[in-house]
Amino acid sequence: MLSAVLLPAALGFLFGAFIGSFLNVCIHRLPRNESVVLPPSRCYSCGTQVQWYDNLPVISYLILRGRCRWCDAPFSIRYLLLEVSVGALSALVMWWAFSDPTAPAPWLLALGVSDGVARALAAAVILALAYLLVVSSFIDLEHSIIPDELTKPFQLAAPLLALGSGSVLGHHLLFDPSAWLLQRNILGAVVPTTATFVWSVLAVVAGVLLFLVLSLPLAKVIYGRFCPPEQRWRDEDHQGFRVGVLWFMAATGVSTAALLALVWWQPGGDDGGWWRMCAGHGALALFGSLVGWLSLYVVGLVGTIAFRRNAMGFGDVKFLAPIGAFLGPIGVLYAFFFAAMVGTVVGLPMRLLASQREIPFGPWLAVGAILALLWGPELHAWLFSQI
Ligand SMILES: [Zn+2]
DSSP: OOHHHHHHHHHHHHHHHHHHHHHHHHHHHGGGTOOSSSSOOBOTTTOOBOOGGGOSTTHHHHHTTTBOTTTOOBOOHHHHHHHHHHHHHHHHHHHHHTTOTTSSOHHHHHTTOOHHHHHHHHHHHHHHHHHHHHHHHHHHHHHSOOOHHHHHHHHHHHHHHGGGSGGGGTTTTTTOHIIIIISSOHHHHHSSSHHHHHHHHHHHHHHHHHHHHHHHHHHHHHHHHSSOGGGOOOHHHHHHHHHHHHHHHHHHHHHHHHHHHHHHHOTTOTTOOHHHHHHHHHHHHHHHHHHHHHHHHHHHHHHHHHHSSOOOOHHHHHHHHHHHHHHHHHHHHHHHHHHHHHIIIIIHHHHHHHOOOOOOSHHHHHHHHHHHHHHHHHHHHHHHHHO
């Protein structure tokens, strides 16, 4: 039984170390608008192309002692650290996917997909999320920006990808496992009829989108008036903000349409069961994305008025929405909570001791998301058992 978890974890480390090597390239080249595929890696000092046998993760770095084989120029320790930590992160995700009861998507199991395949799929989508978090975090650390090229497509894809793993349901299963996991009809456990489900989803989505539209002129006033002059938004800032909000609204529209199409189509008939589970799962992913966006967005608006300085990085808002799709509306709040905790406990002393510049919030959000994924449901269960 243990080997059924250890083997995937070991494979995860090996795979992750190779991916970590590739993510190094992404982190260096994406913010510079360079291709991540071509040209092949070169020594930044002498320009010699790095051969495959010098490009093996971890091992090559140790054999060459972190130096170029030809000109002896030192390579950044970040290469080694990233290969090891992405390997470890991948091993952790694989361990989670092959041991956690909430990892496989219940609708896939109801569809007749085997437990092993459903867990492998859960591992694949969560690894995709984890790698996005790593790349975004390191770019954010270096350049204090999370590129739109990463967050925008991911906002669109996240609610769909999230269907591949049960992580969205992790926190919800705890309310009443019998109603969520064991009952065939997830949707029926929450809302009694298909029509009620459709109207509930439409009402929530329409309400949030209306709020976002109405908030645009409000944000213009707040970020124009309440910030100190050097932080005050210029016209192109407002323009970029508007485009970002509209993009999220469009992405939300796409996943809402897909969700309602599934409910309307009802593949396999009304007693098919799996599509109801899939629709309930999809609705939680959609709501998670909305809560992820709204939580930081509203904190930013209110905080800017309260503290009279720009309290929101808009990149973080765009970043937390796709995280929310994978964690659901409750899980994403834990991610936010963990991010604030870790950011305070680790980040504040780092700033004071090393007198570093302000550390961006993106990396803490990524750490919070991983913590909420792996241990959020346990914390949630513990909190609710105390009440
Ligand atoms: Zn060299």
